[in-house]
Amino acid sequence: MDLFLERLISVVGREACLVRDEELFVYECDGMTVERTRPRAVVLPRDAEQVAGVVRACRAEGVPFVPRGAGTGLSGGAHAVAGGVLIECSRMKSILEINLADRLAVVQPGVVNADLSHAIRNHGLFYAPDPSSQQVCTIGGNVAENSGGPHTLKYGTTTNHVVGLEVVLPDGEIVRLGSQTGFAEGFDLVGAMVGSEGTLGIVTEITVRLTPIPEKIETLLCVFPDVVSACRAVGEVIGDGLVPAALEIVDQRTIRAVEDSMYAAGLDRDAGAILIAELDGAACVLPAQIDGVRDAARRNGATTVAVAQNDEERTKFWRARKGAFGAMGRLAPDLFVHDAVVPRAKLPEVLEKVCEIGDRYDLILSNVFHAGDGNLHPNISFDRRNPDELERVLKAGEEILELCVAAGGVITGEHGVGIEKRDFMKLVFSEEDMLPMHHLRDAFDPDRFCNPGKVLPSTRFCVESNPKARGYDAVPFA
Amino acid sequence: MSDIESIVRELEALVGSEGVRASATSLLGVEAPFEISPADGKTLARVLELLLKNEASAVVRGGGTHDELGNQLGPVAVALSTRQLEGIEEFVEQDGVVRVRAGTRVSELRSSVESSGWDVALDTAGLSPSDTSTVGGTLAAGAFGARRLGYGPPRDCVLGLDVALATGERTHCGARVVKNVTGYDLQKLYCGSMGSLGVIEAAWLRLRPLPERVASLVAHIDSPGDPVGATLGLSIARRSTARSVALLDSDSASAIGLPSSESSAGVGFSLVVEFAGPSVAVDEDVSWTRAHCEADSAPDGVIDALSALPTSVPGIVARLAMLPSAVSRCVGELQASGAAVVAHPGLGLVHTVWSSGEGAPSDERSIVREVGRIASSVRATFRFERMPVRQREAPDIDVFGNLERGQLQLMRALKQKYDPSGVLNPGRSAGHI
Numbered sequence: 001m002d003l004f005l006e007r008l009i010s011v012v013g014r015e016a017c018l019v020r021d022e023e024l025f026v027y028e029c030d031g032m033t034v035e036r037t038r039p040r041a042v043v044l045p046r047d048a049e050q051v052a053g054v055v056r057a058c059r060a061e062g063v064p065f066v067p068r069g070a071g072t073g074l075s076g077g078a079h080a081v082a083g084g085v086l087i088e089c090s091r092m093k094s095i096l097e098i099n100l101a102d103r104l105a106v107v108q109p110g111v112v113n114a115d116l117s118h119a120i121r122n123h124g125l126f127y128a129p130d131p132s133s134q135q136v137c138t139i140g141g142n143v144a145e146n147s148g149g150p151h152t153l154k155y156g157t158t159t160n161h162v163v164g165l166e167v168v169l170p171d172g173e174i175v176r177l178g179s180q181t182g183f184a185e186g187f188d189l190v191g192a193m194v195g196s197e198g199t200l201g202i203v204t205e206i207t208v209r210l211t212p213i214p215e216k217i218e219t220l221l222c223v224f225p226d227v228v229s230a231c232r233a234v235g236e237v238i239g240d241g242l243v244p245a246a247l248e249i250v251d252q253r254t255i256r257a258v259e260d261s262m263y264a265a266g267l268d269r270d271a272g273a274i275l276i277a278e279l280d281g282a283a284c285v286l287p288a289q290i291d292g293v294r295d296a297a298r299r300n301g302a303t304t305v306a307v308a309q310n311d312e313e314r315t316k317f318w319r320a321r322k323g324a325f326g327a328m329g330r331l332a333p334d335l336f337v338h339d340a341v342v343p344r345a346k347l348p349e350v351l352e353k354v355c356e357i358g359d360r361y362d363l364i365l366s367n368v369f370h371a372g373d374g375n376l377h378p379n380i381s382f383d384r385r386n387p388d389e390l391e392r393v394l395k396a397g398e399e400i401l402e403l404c405v406a407a408g409g410v411i412t413g414e415h416g417v418g419i420e421k422r423d424f425m426k427l428v429f430s431e432e433d434m435l436p437m438h439h440l441r442d443a444f445d446p447d448r449f450c451n452p453g454k455v456l457p458s459t460r461f462c463v464e465s466n467p468k469a470r471g472y473d474a475v476p477f478a
Numbered sequence: 479m480s481d482i483e484s485i486v487r488e489l490e491a492l493v494g495s496e497g498v499r500a501s502a503t504s505l506l507g508v509e510a511p512f513e514i515s516p517a518d519g520k521t522l523a524r525v526l527e528l529l530l531k532n533e534a535s536a537v538v539r540g541g542g543t544h545d546e547l548g549n550q551l552g553p554v555a556v557a558l559s560t561r562q563l564e565g566i567e568e569f570v571e572q573d574g575v576v577r578v579r580a581g582t583r584v585s586e587l588r589s590s591v592e593s594s595g596w597d598v599a600l601d602t603a604g605l606s607p608s609d610t611s612t613v614g615g616t617l618a619a620g621a622f623g624a625r626r627l628g629y630g631p632p633r634d635c636v637l638g639l640d641v642a643l644a645t646g647e648r649t650h651c652g653a654r655v656v657k658n659v660t661g662y663d664l665q666k667l668y669c670g671s672m673g674s675l676g677v678i679e680a681a682w683l684r685l686r687p688l689p690e691r692v693a694s695l696v697a698h699i700d701s702p703g704d705p706v707g708a709t710l711g712l713s714i715a716r717r718s719t720a721r722s723v724a725l726l727d728s729d730s731a732s733a734i735g736l737p738s739s740e741s742s743a744g745v746g747f748s749l750v751v752e753f754a755g756p757s758v759a760v761d762e763d764v765s766w767t768r769a770h771c772e773a774d775s776a777p778d779g780v781i782d783a784l785s786a787l788p789t790s791v792p793g794i795v796a797r798l799a800m801l802p803s804a805v806s807r808c809v810g811e812l813q814a815s816g817a818a819v820v821a822h823p824g825l826g827l828v829h830t831v832w833s834s835g836e837g838a839p840s841d842e843r844s845i846v847r848e849v850g851r852i853a854s855s856v857r858a859t860f861r862f863e864r865m866p867v868r869q870r871e872a873p874d875i876d877v878f879g880n881l882e883r884g885q886l887q888l889m890r891a892l893k894q895k896y897d898p899s900g901v902l903n904p905g906r907s908a909g910h911i
């Protein structure tokens with residue numbers, strides 16, 4: 001074994017340093033599975049000191065490193081770098097402190113998102129950011145991606161709930177950023193760190209705010225003749241001054257896929273689209289909010305508006321949304337899940353054009369999306385063993401991104417840039433726009449050891465990737 | 479550095495005569511005899527390029543409401559004003575988003591969107607139409623007022639920013655959409671950076687629905703077990719429509735026109751509360767509050783007066799931020815030191831004022847040390863929002879408190895990248911950066 005690997009072992013211990021091919025194989029990719037790179041080693045540190053030791057060892061050897069949580073990311077942000085080390089944080093999984101009086105928790109990065117909410121539920125609190133992968137994904141990964149979820153509309157994303165971080169910088173120094181008080185002085189380095197996709201350092205401790213569980217939750221299921229009508233209803237709900245906890249739309253193709261699967265929820269297969277609206281808060285305000293959503297839905301052609309009468313019915317309403325991606329596995333072997341955002345007011349026209357793109361390229365395209373945020377997930381079911389179909393999928397994907405940006409939107413609302421969309425950053429930002437992003441990265445990691453090749457397009461990194469060679473078979477957890 | 483007047487002549491060629499004003503501005507201990515006001519972003523960038531070329535610096539000003547916030551400035555050639563960068567560029571009513579130029583007054587923006595049922599979650603010095611704070615200045619300072627509890631931090635309403643760098647590039651970050659993880663979140667970095675990393679030209683902001691009802695209450699705290707009212711205040715702050723919850727001692731209450739509070743506990747704290755939201759929920763929260771203390775309707779304008787208080791009272795003004803559970807103890811220690819106090823228990827914030835008048839420098843230094851000591855004892859961060867110039871000049875004083883070495887190193891590295899020649903607000907930020 002070479003001296004570098006021995007040095008890693010001296011930091012984390014033999015059992016926490018994976019070097020054999022059969023051990024490294026499962027770390028060749030994250031949720032973006034087509035592009036794969038085998039790391040030189042995978043280490044599983046237990047604390048910040050071990051992370052720092054690994055980083056210093058890598059620096060001394062000139063080896064790049066990549067932090068990784070649960071590996072559920074869909075943009076390749078946790079893909080290893082050729083010849084590099086993967087620093088896997090799953091052993092750092094302790095909830096270090098729960099402060100009920102001040103509604104704060106301190107956690108290690110490997111704590112599973114849903115586990116934190118579970119730990120505090122009996123105290124009437126929860127951790128608000130709820131990505132669809134929350135049963136698996138980690139808080140550290142959430143910090144890297146600034147994760148949101150269906151309830152982002154009301155509760156915001158991870159950046160709105162993190163007040164402090166402990167970080168191992170790319171030079172191996174350990175620093176504390178932010179403050180438990182939420183009023184740290186100086187530059188907002190926590191804000192800059194959240195969503196930086198593991199390129200500015202490795203988070204080893206996170207202080208988060210906890211949110212009171214709402215007094216009451218009401219869930220509505222509205223059935224529409226088509227997706228555009230549902231989008232217009234969403235626009236009116238927001239325009240009327242309501243802030244629901246969630247507004248999710250599922251189109252007909254997805255409904256039928258769900259009803260043909262084990263996730264069947266008894267939905268009308270001929271429904272053009274369904275809108276799931278969740279309202280929460282003080283019980284006294286919800287009746288008026290229900291009326292507001294119902295009225296907006298009816299004005300826009302909803303044929304049915306149902307209010308869940310109990311938890312069982314609420315679960316049934318959500319099944320079409322939460323089972324959507326699993327159900328699509330029956331349509332074709334592979335699934336290309338897009339993630340883009342457009343201004344809400346542009347949703348109807350953009351959706352029409354997205355469907356037109358799918359038809360023009362003769363693809364099975366379905367739509368499931370966070371309509372309240374304007375966050376689209378056009379999903380293309382295909383077989384990547386068919387090179388012609390793969391080519392059409394990629395071209396359609398590029399057109400969809402260009403369409404969304406032209407409508408005033410952006411190329412990713414929650415999956416991140418990673419590798420997948422690095423080369424599409426130029427659709428949104430000019431070279432001048434990216435200059436301060438390079439400044440930020442250079443201030444933290446001038447030598448680009450930490451997760452190089454992600455987020456910012458450049459020719460000076462180790463990783464090169466041709467997006468046209470990619471197909472996508474990720475079954476997303478978004 | 480070239481002669482200031484020759485620099486100003488070059489600047490006048492860029493901004494025109496209407497963009498140059500002789501100014502008696504004295505900011506943070508330095509004189510800025512001229513104020514330069516570019517009328518658009520392109521001119522702003524050229525002004526910055528010219529300053530860079532001449533190795534000159536500028537202090538950046540919005541509405542001037544936080545002119546006294548910051549460390550001692552280094553030498554500057556001019557004040558760079560966003561006065562002419564004003565106007566609402568786009569208002570998307572249906573989406574509740576607006577694009578506004580940095581020099582636009584927050585009060586003007588608010589009045590423009592209110593008629594459509596929207597509100598701006600920025601409250602620097604109250605919601606009064608006479609408030610002069612600008613959108614850009616508010617964001618750059620990360621400033622907020624008494625409604626911070628309900629509005630959240632200013633950075634949370636920012637969707638995107640147009641920023642001119644000290645090196646002359648015009649850049650944008652973020653976008654007009656409410657959910658976005660495309661690239662780095664530079665908006666967060668710029669907000670609260672005291673204009674040290676770039677000059678905000680314009681912003682995309684997310685609006686929030688105007689509340690259906692607003693109700694304000696005032697009560698006198700009279701509970702031996704909770705003499706400051708921090709426990710009650712925290713409970714009220716956690717009601718769903720609470721937008722502002724403040725505890726004021728007698729001096730602070732007098733400063734905003736409230737009668738002094740007398741109580742059996744002899745401490746004399748007043749509780750001021752504002753609820754905002756759906757009528758039925760506001761009514762519920764008002765009823766709950768009245769069930770727990772004897773509260774009356776508050777006089778009009780009292781919350782606005784609270785917002786303006788830190789920047790309107792003379793003396794040394796400090797803001798301490800701690801966990802809510804530490805507020806009561808902090809207030810007790812500050813009162814014992816002779817300071818006036820306003821506490822926001824829901825936020826864990828305490829504003830404190832020592833009236834200085836004819837105070838000796840040694841007295842001022844004692845106050846500075848005492849704030850640091852109390853902050854340390856309750857594990858608070860702190861800043862001085864107002865401090866005599868002669869104290870600012872002391873090299874061992876940082877008005878933003880004592881930041882960790884690692885954090886300061888990162889800040890210096892960022893400043894070196896974004897503004898290598900120190901064109902913008904030299905020395906003003908934490909760490910004298």
